[in-house]
Amino acid sequence: MVTPSRSSDDRLSDASSSDAETEAVRTLEVRGGLDQMKAAADELASLFEQTPLTARDVKDLRQAVLEMVDNAIEWGHNRDFDLIVWVDYRVGHDAVTITVRDQGPGFVHGMAKGQVRLSWPELREQGAATRWGFGIMLARGLVDEIFYNDQGNQVTLIKRFPGEAKEDMAQINKSRDKKRRKKRGT
Numbered sequence: 001m002v003t004p005s006r007s008s009d010d011r012l013s014d015a016s017s018s019d020a021e022t023e024a025v026r027t028l029e030v031r032g033g034l035d036q037m038k039a040a041a042d043e044l045a046s047l048f049e050q051t052p053l054t055a056r057d058v059k060d061l062r063q064a065v066l067e068m069v070d071n072a073i074e075w076g077h078n079r080d081f082d083l084i085v086w087v088d089y090r091v092g093h094d095a096v097t098i099t100v101r102d103q104g105p106g107f108v109h110g111m112a113k114g115q116v117r118l119s120w121p122e123l124r125e126q127g128a129a130t131r132w133g134f135g136i137m138l139a140r141g142l143v144d145e146i147f148y149n150d151q152g153n154q155v156t157l158i159k160r161f162p163g164e165a166k167e168d169m170a171q172i173n174k175s176r177d178k179k180r181r182k183k184r185g186t
């Protein structure tokens with residue numbers, strides 16, 4: 001089952017370079033197996049098609065989300081399909097940020113915030129050295145930034161918009177925020 005959940009304006013405040021001009025964080029709750037994972041990834045992909053991301057970027061981000069939700073269910077929840085995986089997402093002025101969180105104990109990952117995209121040979125070498133699974137290695141090659149929380153039960157994926165699109169999105173966000181302030185009377 002995939003259900004929209006709560007919204008929080010600050011849950012990912014330290015996870016992205018986005019500022020107050022960004023959309024609020026939205027959350028999907030994923031419970032179940034492969035069909036539910038695909039439904040969540042498809043829902044997110046349809047939303048991200050409305051951003052400046054290219055079709056290829058949307059496809060890559062969808063695959064990275066599938067890999068991370070699958071890891072959360074398989075490793076974090078030991079395939080207990082009744083447990084919820086939370087997928088938080090936010091579209092900022094320069095990037096899409098997604099955080100996948102499970103209820104498991106986490107793992108030792110060796111991936112700190114700020115690590116950047118690596119080439120496939122670098123990924124293979126680092127993956128073998130740190131004993132990551134293929135899903136993590138694949139996700140690292142599909143997004144611009146990936147990092148885990150200290151506990152290892154939450155992964156954040158960041159996919160940046162292509163060059164000029166960042167400026168267009170910033171303008172859209174400024175206009176939207178101005179309308180919101182006007183509506184609130186501030």
